[in-house]
Amino acid sequence: MDSLLKHMVDMTGHRDHTMLDISVISAVQELANAKQTRVLTLTTVKGQTFIRSRAIICAGKAARMEEQTDPASAGEALSSYTALAACIARHEASAEQVDAEGNHTLWLPIWLGDKCNTCLEIIDPTPYTPETIHIVGGIVSVYRNFQNLLDYSERDSLTGLLNRKTFDDQLAKMLAASSAEQDALALPPGEEERRHHSDQEKQWLAVVDVDHFKHVNDKFGHLYGDEVLILIANLLQSSFRAQDRVFRFGGEEFVVLLRSTTQENARRIIDRFRMNVETHEFPQVGKVTVSIGYVSISAYEAPVIILGHADQALYYAKSHGRNMICHYDELVSGGLLQAIESNDEAEFF
Numbered sequence: 001m002d003s004l005l006k007h008m009v010d011m012t013g014h015r016d017h018t019m020l021d022i023s024v025i026s027a028v029q030e031l032a033n034a035k036q037t038r039v040l041t042l043t044t045v046k047g048q049t050f051i052r053s054r055a056i057i058c059a060g061k062a063a064r065m066e067e068q069t070d071p072a073s074a075g076e077a078l079s080s081y082t083a084l085a086a087c088i089a090r091h092e093a094s095a096e097q098v099d100a101e102g103n104h105t106l107w108l109p110i111w112l113g114d115k116c117n118t119c120l121e122i123i124d125p126t127p128y129t130p131e132t133i134h135i136v137g138g139i140v141s142v143y144r145n146f147q148n149l150l151d152y153s154e155r156d157s158l159t160g161l162l163n164r165k166t167f168d169d170q171l172a173k174m175l176a177a178s179s180a181e182q183d184a185l186a187l188p189p190g191e192e193e194r195r196h197h198s199d200q201e202k203q204w205l206a207v208v209d210v211d212h213f214k215h216v217n218d219k220f221g222h223l224y225g226d227e228v229l230i231l232i233a234n235l236l237q238s239s240f241r242a243q244d245r246v247f248r249f250g251g252e253e254f255v256v257l258l259r260s261t262t263q264e265n266a267r268r269i270i271d272r273f274r275m276n277v278e279t280h281e282f283p284q285v286g287k288v289t290v291s292i293g294y295v296s297i298s299a300y301e302a303p304v305i306i307l308g309h310a311d312q313a314l315y316y317a318k319s320h321g322r323n324m325i326c327h328y329d330e331l332v333s334g335g336l337l338q339a340i341e342s343n344d345e346a347e348f349f
């Protein structure tokens with residue numbers, strides 16, 4: 001019981017999803033005396049659900065987060081996990097399966113209302129006693145409630161997107177992941193220069209601003225204005241990939257962090273979103289458009305500088321007709337925006 005209390009105190013002491021994941025699998029691993037415990041992420045892409053492992057602990061080892069090796073892949077298909085897929089389809093609390101080697105796998109989906117995007121998985125050669133299932137079920141309930149609370153503090157209440165407060169942290173995580181990826185893909189000396197600049201995969205930041213939004217509020221009222229923001233948030237979430245991050249920065253301004261893609265793909269993905277908005281029929285309001293400024297992200301620049309560059313490109317789009325996307329580096333190299341270096345930081349005029 002002491003151990004259970006210690007784990008509860010540890011779990012509820014965190015203010016960060018990563019640390020919460022680590023502490024929940026450490027608790028479950030110890031209390032169930034399991035061979036392996038994982039936290040799985042469930043994502044739905046075009047109607048199909050995929051599974052990825054985001055944290056793992058094996059007996060005798062420390063818990064660790066699992067970085068995605070292939071950022072373009074959504075993960076393994078849920079349909080290949082037959083018992084879990086049936087449990088999710090029926091909105092059940094747990095599923096169990098024994099494999100050919102005699103390992104017992106117990107899955108405990110974390111339900112938030114009728115949605116499940118996290119699941120605990122416990123594997124052990126011995127079957128789980130009703131007492132173990134009871135204790136682990138209790139931990140899962142605390143984990144779910146606490147995850148809910150963290151989500152609430154990290155999300156914008158109108159649109160459900162991540163809020164401004166979480167941006168710096170998410171950007172740092174993305175930059176850390178990109179340095180690790182670049183190290184892993186390091187090319188032999190001289191090879192880097194031979195590779196065409198625009199073929200390189202980079203991380204990207206886009207600032208999205210609704211055009212003439214004041215006019216929407218003035219003509220249709222704030223309630224319709226809010227409805228437009230919610231629908232644009234939905235279009236953002238459906239237009240970008242699960243590994244990308246979408247934030248509402250306040251008012252009618254949104255920010256997207258795009259993971260690992262080439263310059264041409266970034267342009268295509270961002271423009272596809274712009275067109276998705278342009279072609280959407282907003283109830284009562286009709287047509288709405290957005291302007292977007294975007295920039296590639298480098299680990300050597302402070303978030304405020306990166307955002308400043310994207311903002312420069314956004315304001316160029318706003319002042320050159322709106323309903324368009326502008327790439328900061330292209331504007332600078334085309335002589336349409338100027339950047340000067342001073343005190344190791346870029347400034348603009």
Ligand SMILES: Nc1nc2c(ncn2[C@@H]2O[C@H](COP(=O)(O)OP(=O)(O)OP(=O)(O)O)[C@@H](O)[C@H]2O)c(=O)[nH]1
Pocket residue numbers: 158209210211212213214215217221222223224225226229250251252318322
């Ligand atoms: N309905 C609603 N309106 C908001 C919210 N936050 C900010 N606004 C409004 O958004 C409008 C932003 O107007 P402006 O900054 O002038 O920009 P704009 O009219 O979109 O013009 P451009 O950006 O130049 O195309 C203001 O009228 C704000 O009151 C919100 O949460 N809900």
